[in-house]
Amino acid sequence: MTRMRTFLGNSALAPPVLTVMGVFFLLPMMMMFAQAFLPFDSRTLTGTTLTLENFGRFLGDPVHLATFWRTFIVSLMTALLAMAAGYPLAWHLHSLRSGQARLWCTLIVLMPLMISLIVASFAWMLLLGNNGAFNNALRWIGVIDRPIRLMNTVTGVVIVSAYSTVSYPILTTFAALENIPPELARSARIHGASERQIFARVILPLSLPELLAGGLITFSLTMAAFVVPFMIGGGRVNVVPLMIYQHTLQLFDWPGAAALGILLFLLTLAFVWFVTRLAQLFMPWERR
Amino acid sequence: MTLRTDRGTGALELRALTKSYGGNTVLDRMDLTASEGEFISLVGPSGCGKTTTLNIVAGFEVPDGGDVILGGRSVLDVPSYRRGLGMVFQSHALFPHMTIADNVAFGLSVRRTPKSEIRARVAESLDLVRLSAFADRYPRELSGGQQQRVGIARALTVQPRIILMDEPLSSLDAKLRREMQVDLKRIQRAVGITALYVTHDQEEALTLSDRIVLMNKGRIEQNDTPEAIYNKPANAFVAGFIGEASFLSGTVVQSGDPGMVRLDSGTLLKTGAAQLLAGSKACLAIRPDRVYLRPLGAAQDALAGTVRARAFLGTTVRHIVELDGGGEIMAQLTVPESDGIVEDGRVEVMDDPQDWRLFPAEST
Amino acid sequence: MPGPVRLLAWALYALILLPIVMVLGASLTAGGFLTFPPQGLSLRWWQAMLIDRELLRGLMISLRIATLTLVISVPVGALAAIFLDRQNARWRNALVPVLTAPLSVPLVLTGFALLVFFTRLGLLNETGLVLGHVVVSVPYVIRSALVSLSLSDRTLARAAEVHGANPAQVIWKVTLPMMRHGLISGGLFAFLASLNNIVVSVFIAKPGVIPFPVVLFSRMENLAEPSVAAASTLVIVLTAVLCMLLEWRYDLFRSLAR
Ligand SMILES: Nc1ncnc2c1ncn2[C@@H]1O[C@H](COP(=O)(O)OP(=O)(O)O)[C@@H](O)[C@H]1O
Numbered sequence: 001m002t003r004m005r006t007f008l009g010n011s012a013l014a015p016p017v018l019t020v021m022g023v024f025f026l027l028p029m030m031m032m033f034a035q036a037f038l039p040f041d042s043r044t045l046t047g048t049t050l051t052l053e054n055f056g057r058f059l060g061d062p063v064h065l066a067t068f069w070r071t072f073i074v075s076l077m078t079a080l081l082a083m084a085a086g087y088p089l090a091w092h093l094h095s096l097r098s099g100q101a102r103l104w105c106t107l108i109v110l111m112p113l114m115i116s117l118i119v120a121s122f123a124w125m126l127l128l129g130n131n132g133a134f135n136n137a138l139r140w141i142g143v144i145d146r147p148i149r150l151m152n153t154v155t156g157v158v159i160v161s162a163y164s165t166v167s168y169p170i171l172t173t174f175a176a177l178e179n180i181p182p183e184l185a186r187s188a189r190i191h192g193a194s195e196r197q198i199f200a201r202v203i204l205p206l207s208l209p210e211l212l213a214g215g216l217i218t219f220s221l222t223m224a225a226f227v228v229p230f231m232i233g234g235g236r237v238n239v240v241p242l243m244i245y246q247h248t249l250q251l252f253d254w255p256g257a258a259a260l261g262i263l264l265f266l267l268t269l270a271f272v273w274f275v276t277r278l279a280q281l282f283m284p285w286e287r288r
Numbered sequence: 289m290t291l292r293t294d295r296g297t298g299a300l301e302l303r304a305l306t307k308s309y310g311g312n313t314v315l316d317r318m319d320l321t322a323s324e325g326e327f328i329s330l331v332g333p334s335g336c337g338k339t340t341t342l343n344i345v346a347g348f349e350v351p352d353g354g355d356v357i358l359g360g361r362s363v364l365d366v367p368s369y370r371r372g373l374g375m376v377f378q379s380h381a382l383f384p385h386m387t388i389a390d391n392v393a394f395g396l397s398v399r400r401t402p403k404s405e406i407r408a409r410v411a412e413s414l415d416l417v418r419l420s421a422f423a424d425r426y427p428r429e430l431s432g433g434q435q436q437r438v439g440i441a442r443a444l445t446v447q448p449r450i451i452l453m454d455e456p457l458s459s460l461d462a463k464l465r466r467e468m469q470v471d472l473k474r475i476q477r478a479v480g481i482t483a484l485y486v487t488h489d490q491e492e493a494l495t496l497s498d499r500i501v502l503m504n505k506g507r508i509e510q511n512d513t514p515e516a517i518y519n520k521p522a523n524a525f526v527a528g529f530i531g532e533a534s535f536l537s538g539t540v541v542q543s544g545d546p547g548m549v550r551l552d553s554g555t556l557l558k559t560g561a562a563q564l565l566a567g568s569k570a571c572l573a574i575r576p577d578r579v580y581l582r583p584l585g586a587a588q589d590a591l592a593g594t595v596r597a598r599a600f601l602g603t604t605v606r607h608i609v610e611l612d613g614g615g616e617i618m619a620q621l622t623v624p625e626s627d628g629i630v631e632d633g634r635v636e637v638m639d640d641p642q643d644w645r646l647f648p649a650e651s652t
Numbered sequence: 653m654p655g656p657v658r659l660l661a662w663a664l665y666a667l668i669l670l671p672i673v674m675v676l677g678a679s680l681t682a683g684g685f686l687t688f689p690p691q692g693l694s695l696r697w698w699q700a701m702l703i704d705r706e707l708l709r710g711l712m713i714s715l716r717i718a719t720l721t722l723v724i725s726v727p728v729g730a731l732a733a734i735f736l737d738r739q740n741a742r743w744r745n746a747l748v749p750v751l752t753a754p755l756s757v758p759l760v761l762t763g764f765a766l767l768v769f770f771t772r773l774g775l776l777n778e779t780g781l782v783l784g785h786v787v788v789s790v791p792y793v794i795r796s797a798l799v800s801l802s803l804s805d806r807t808l809a810r811a812a813e814v815h816g817a818n819p820a821q822v823i824w825k826v827t828l829p830m831m832r833h834g835l836i837s838g839g840l841f842a843f844l845a846s847l848n849n850i851v852v853s854v855f856i857a858k859p860g861v862i863p864f865p866v867v868l869f870s871r872m873e874n875l876a877e878p879s880v881a882a883a884s885t886l887v888i889v890l891t892a893v894l895c896m897l898l899e900w901r902y903d904l905f906r907s908l909a910r
């Protein structure tokens with residue numbers, strides 16, 4: 001009877017989400033996955049026999065491999081930059097005592113998540129251009145006489161990608177800092193640690209895993225992002241998501257796009273797995 | 289035992305310590321001295337200022353007035369990390385990312401002590417708390433009691449002048465707590481260190497302390513040995529807080545030793561020394577283990593009542609007696625003594641006047 | 653906190669706000685194209701925006717889709733979170749990643765997969781857009797609802813049941829109110845994820861049903877006029893007002909900042 005009641009109570013809960021995820025996510029993903037193993041023909045678009053040729057097309061070509069490498073490097077740099085900028089912000093947010101100040105700073109920190117990516121990129125175009133606000137300011141101060149090229153470069157793409165994802169490392173690190181019991185700092189202090197030592201030996205090691213987790217979110221998101229490379233890279237910074245976009249909507253090469261997508265996903269997963277394992281190696285207390 | 293070296297003595301003196309939070313006085317001119325090697329417990333109801341006192345000694349809080357003198361010298365201007373203290377926390381506060389050995393070594397390693405010396409002293413500390421086998425484990429792999437022993441070892445390894453403990457055992461279950469009390473006492477004796485111990489558990493304080501400081505609302509009610517505080521409470525608050533007591537109110541008829549009190553119910557009682565003026569209102573505190581009952585006989589002026597409840601406690605039986613004319617009294621009798629006394633039965637309360645203490649009425 | 657760190661933090665806050673300020677400023681330029689600082693002040697590009705049919709239509713479509721997405725994904729996500737919360741830890745740990753998978757699969761793949769699927773179904777229209785947005789929004793709701801459930805007292809639901817509430821009443825009277833905060837913040841993120849969505853939309857959108865971000869995206873390929881900045885400003889202001897309303901009414905961010 002209890003079991004029956006539990007079942008009835010639960011049976012109304014799961015079907016909606018199972019429908020949404022099953023029909024509109026899993027099924028499309030499977031169909032896309034299948035595409036990768038169908039031959040591409042520029043006239044009939046897709047054939048019916050099974051083939052691995054789509055993967056070979058990209059893995060065998062140095063230009064495409066270079067694009068994979070570039071995508072990886074851009075994502076890695078973006079993650080590092082977002083972590084470097086995120087930690088001080090998380091630390092500052094954590095050290096604020098007044099509720100009002102915390103509220104405003106949290107709002108600012110959530111800003112990149114809440115405003116449209118396209119609006120943000122578009123603002124950054126105004127900032128980074130050769131005649132943009134950034135270069136104009138530097139020229140006005142007299143630091144440079146020729147503009148630093150940021151638009152249409154990897155550097156520019158990394159900066160804007162980091163901007164659009166910096167909230168993740170901030171939020172994860174902030175949560176970690178808030179969760180460190182205050183007694184730990186007190187205990188370190190009374191047993192002789194200076195403020196600097198408390199930070200280096202207690203606070204930093206205990207918040208690093210979450211900073212890293214936030215960094216990995218940034219990494220994964222950047223691996224899959226094409227809006228920023230498109231707008232800031234201006235066709236000069238080709239990355240895999242952009243190739244997927246082009247193969248799908250411009251070349252109608254769906255099998256190719258599917259193969260690229262699978263490779264991209266696997267590469268992302270492999271790197272995240274690798275970093276997580278590596279981190280566990282250096283942080284044995286995190287091991288379960 | 290080399291764990292204790294003489295880096296200044298472990299004597300502590302608090303002079304007129306005062307602290308308030310936004311107009312709410314938490315410590316009110318508190319004085320306290322502890323000599324080297326003494327185990328002192330701060331006891332009192334929740335919110336009476338025990339933790340605040342400890343935090344001021346630790347340097348986590350700055351007092352509004354008064355002074356903290358350690359080894360003969362004021363330390364108010366010395367930052368926490370230079371005061372040379374050890375502390376054990378209620379939540380253990382072990383560093384989750386360090387092994388047990390690294391936790392214990394923490395105080396030494398931040399002082400840049402040579403590695404070989406650290407190793408030796410950590411080994412010694414772990415030995416003292418009998419956790420040598422766990423040196424390479426992480427805190428979460430240990431039980432609560434073991435974690436707390438690591439906390440104690442960590443505090444002792446820095447060879448502190450004083451070890452501060454804020455309810456270190458209250459997160460443990462009752463049985464473990466009793467075992468740890470024995471351990472704690474053994475270790476403190478072995479090292480010969482001054483200990484300032486906060487607890488709200490009066491039984492724990494009685495077991496562990498050389499001296500108990502009973503606090504209430506930021507003031508010290510009594511500062512004495514466990515025996516004295518239990519047997520000769522200074523006032524009704526102390527009597528009620530340390531050990532159990534029933535309270536009866538009445539009027540002093542005769543002061544001096546012995547004194548006489550007329551209870552509100554009309555009964556006239558002989559008491560211990562009464563330093564109160566005849567005619568003043570008074571409050572009588574009676575320990576349950578100093579009360580005897582017997583079935584009501586023919587006596588005329590007996591303190592009589594009806595047994596309202598009986599509870600078997602193993603070796604003793606507890607009775608709650610409602611006195612004729614008002615008031616209630618608890619009596620704890622051995623099993624043979626309680627023979628013949630039944631629920632709802634009429635009983636006579638027998639007294640041993642020396643043990644019934646008299647306090648001014650308003651102090652309850 | 654050391655002074656240099658605080659200084660750095662303030663500089664970074666300023667850097668986060670800078671692009672937003674720039675968009676606002678750029679929309680007020682009197683010049684012919686986008687620059688910052690603006691060349692003179694005027695409202696001409698706001699006027700231009702108000703007669704830009706494509707832009708306005710995009711805004712309307714985006715708002716409509718985001719609202720529908722919100723209305724669908726909050727109940728679906730809430731029920732899913734309750735379902736997950738009631739499983740034992742093993743099942744829950746196994747199921748959560750499955751039901752929030754769209755958060756971990758690259759969005760570009762989700763968009764592409766939906767294109768493949770909807771092409772077959774003939775759903776490359778507004779319905780398809782809503783369905784696609786629901787798929788990427790539901791995980792946000794599930795996540796934040798699970799957080800507020802894990803923070804609340806599980807025995808309350810049992811207490812309600814023992815005192816005679818049927819399963820539906822338990823959910824309606826006890827569980828949902830307990831997860832209110834999670835649903836509001838999850839709902840906000842679901843709404844914004846849809847309103848700002850471009851990666852999924854760009855695959856599904858067809859002429860006639862082009863959401864606002866896709867309109868902007870397509871115009872970036874050519875040169876953008878300042879009316880784009882004006883429309884962007886409008887979206888930013890809308891987002892800010894929404895956040896302020898939620899904060900004022902439900903202490904939303906205060907609870908996040910804790
Ligand atoms: N930081 C603080 N701000 C305001 N009030 C405090 C603070 N710390 C303690 N108090 C108040 O001081 C009183 C004594 O607290 P404490 O010393 O912690 O008592 P306890 O004896 O239970 O350890 C309590 O009423 C507490 O509310």
Ligand SMILES: [Mg+2]
Binds near residue numbers: 339
């Ligand atoms: Mg306390």
